[in-house]
Amino acid sequence: MYDYNNNYTVENPIHRYSLGSDDPLIKNADGTVTLYFQSESPGPEKEANWLPTPKSGRWYMNLRAYAPAPRTIQWAFDYNVYAPAPIEEVK
Numbered sequence: 001m002y003d004y005n006n007n008y009t010v011e012n013p014i015h016r017y018s019l020g021s022d023d024p025l026i027k028n029a030d031g032t033v034t035l036y037f038q039s040e041s042p043g044p045e046k047e048a049n050w051l052p053t054p055k056s057g058r059w060y061m062n063l064r065a066y067a068p069a070p071r072t073i074q075w076a077f078d079y080n081v082y083a084p085a086p087i088e089e090v091k
Contacts, residue, residue, distance in 0.1 A: 001037070001051055004058035012052035019051050020064075032085070037061070 001010045001017065009017040019025065025033050026048050036042040036050040053059055065072050074081040 001053065001059055001061050003054075004060055010052075010054055010059050012054075014047075014050075014052060016051060019049065023048070025049050037087075 002008065003010050019035055025035075026046070027033055034046075034049060036046055037053050038050070039053050039055045041047055041052075042050050071081055075084075
């Protein structure tokens with residue numbers, strides 16, 4: 001997660017700047033993973049999947065795929081290859 005104004009990582013109270021396959025993410029019953037991008041903790045049971053955002057200001061995320069599968073490479077050029085889950089705002 002990066003600060004829109006300076007392109008540096010966003011400072012946060014738990015010093016976590018990314019989430020990835022090397023992290024001990026908690027999977028849902030169906031094998032999917034829900035990630036939480038928000039300024040307040042989603043609660044202790046969901047914190048493993050939480051990337052803290054600033055309370056205000058602009059920020060952005062990057063998706064990085066190291067040694068991506070062929071489908072991931074194809075998707076970069078053709079969005080019809082598969083559809084990743086949408087980002088949903090929850091209030």
